[in-house]
Amino acid sequence: MRGLKKSALQSGIALLETLMAISVMGFGLIAISKFQGNMVRNTSFVHEQNLAIKAAESKIEEMRSFQTLAVTTGMTSYDGIVTGSDTVTSGVVTFNRSWTVTPRTSPGLFKEVIVSVTWNDAQNLGRTVQISSLIQGFDPKTLASVIRSYAPPGNPVQPFNRVLKVPIPAIIDPTDPTKSIYTPPGAPSVNIRLDNTTGLVTSLNGIATTNTTFLLSGYIGFGSGSTSPTVTPTSNIDFRLVNAATGIPLSGYTCWDDSATTKAYAGYITYTCVVETNGTILIGGVDVPVWSGRMRLTLGGATAEPYGWGLTSSTDRICRYTGTENTYLNIQDTLASQNYIAIQGNRYCPSGTTLFQP
Incomplete structure (x- = not known):
């Protein structure tokens, strides 16, 4: 009888250890799954953020490449650099791009430009990046x-x-x-x-x-x-x-x-x-x-x-x-x-x- 009780006790302990191991493994798998999910989301966000930064930079470079000072038909001009907005689509993401332009006259002639790019990520969370630059009014x-x-x-x-x-x-x-x-x-x-x-x-x-x-x-x-x-x-x-x-x-x-x-x-x-x-x-x-x-x-x-x-x-x-x-x-x-x-x-x-x- 004592042998049977001892055997049953040992079996119960082994079963408990197995259940605990399975539980620990389950928690580990859940943690790994969450970690991988976060990595995927973070990678996606970083990719979208890079695209948004490129969209902002490309707008500033577009403004900076003016061909003439005064507004001239068929040419980009310094005087034509004004506040505005548009949308840019890259892949499945649509970026809303807006820019404010503030003319300055000291020191020298230049315009202060701030470009903001907003979008909703894969979790439909609102995201924003913003960059600024100065564009000199040089002929x-x-x-x-x-x-x-x-x-x-x-x-x-x-x-x-x-x-x-x-x-x-x-x-x-x-x-x-x-x-x-x-x-x-x-x-x-x-x-x-x-x-x-x-x-x-x-x-x-x-x-x-x-x-x-x-x-x-x-x-x-x-x-x-x-x-x-x-x-x-x-x-x-x-x-x-x-x-x-x-x-x-x-x-x-x-x-x-x-x-x-x-x-x-x-x-x-x-x-x-x-x-x-x-x-x-x-x-x-x-x-x-x-x-x-x-x-x-x-x-x-x-x-x-x-x-x-x-x-x-x-x-x-x-x-x-x-x-x-x-x-x-x-x-x-x-x-x-x-x-x-x-x-x-x-x-x-x-x-x-x-x-x-x-």
């Missing part, structure tokens, strides 16, 4: 000149994967990404097509160029104050390229400006010319197409020296920035920032400029 064209000045040798490439000779505001040709299309300020119906590798003009208003053709562009500023010039940003100022020796107008060039239209930059005339080659030079045994000539500014349609300046109808002077070419000789590249300033005739040219006309 892209001036920036292009700075980049051009400091471009490292052998790497003259600007954003959009094209050479610096292509103007920043030009858009990539949607039908051919190796080309860009540029519409000069003041000429909304003109389309200049450029090669992204060479910067040369390949067509004008859809008509292919038959000769090597270059761009020439810049700005005219105007003196201010009590001694302002008689000419203004709306005056009838045109641009003429002439033979440097004879003064006879060159053939094979066309210029446009925004003197009679909405300004690309308030207070300045922006001009653009396309110039065909009119000669060659021998470089490394190869004939390289070039052009030579002299820029003259004309006033009121004048066709002969001094082209409207120095006459009784205008005592104003035109000064040329010293970094600007005077007589162009054997030019084999695009020229930008060829800039001038108009002043009253009884004033001296400002520092950094030299008298140009009359």
Whole structure:
């Protein structure tokens, strides 16, 4: 009897131990299951959070890549950076994106941007990420000149994967990404097509160029104050390229400006010319197409020296920035920032400029 009782007791203890082991294992499996579930949820949240951060960053980069300061049809602009919202879908998640833009003027001109992205996760819990940045109101064209000045040798490439000779505001040709299309300020119906590798003009208003053709562009500023010039940003100022020796107008060039239209930059005339080659030079045994000539500014349609300046109808002077070419000789590249300033005739040219006309 004692043996049977002892055997039964031992069996009961063994059963109890088994039940306890099963219980412990069950709790362990439940804990592991919860842990794995949390890991899956956390992994899903981290993935969604990364997508939300990318959505916020992409909006800031979109704002930062403006092409012009003033609002211009067909271009992104600094003035167009304003408060707004939209939605972005990635996979099965829809992100609600909103941004607030606060203009600042000190120190310098910039805008403070805060982008918030909200969404509901897999457990339908509301989630939010927020990033902020400052966007400086820096003229892209001036920036292009700075980049051009400091471009490292052998790497003259600007954003959009094209050479610096292509103007920043030009858009990539949607039908051919190796080309860009540029519409000069003041000429909304003109389309200049450029090669992204060479910067040369390949067509004008859809008509292919038959000769090597270059761009020439810049700005005219105007003196201010009590001694302002008689000419203004709306005056009838045109641009003429002439033979440097004879003064006879060159053939094979066309210029446009925004003197009679909405300004690309308030207070300045922006001009653009396309110039065909009119000669060659021998470089490394190869004939390289070039052009030579002299820029003259004309006033009121004048066709002969001094082209409207120095006459009784205008005592104003035109000064040329010293970094600007005077007589162009054997030019084999695009020229930008060829800039001038108009002043009253009884004033001296400002520092950094030299008298140009009359």
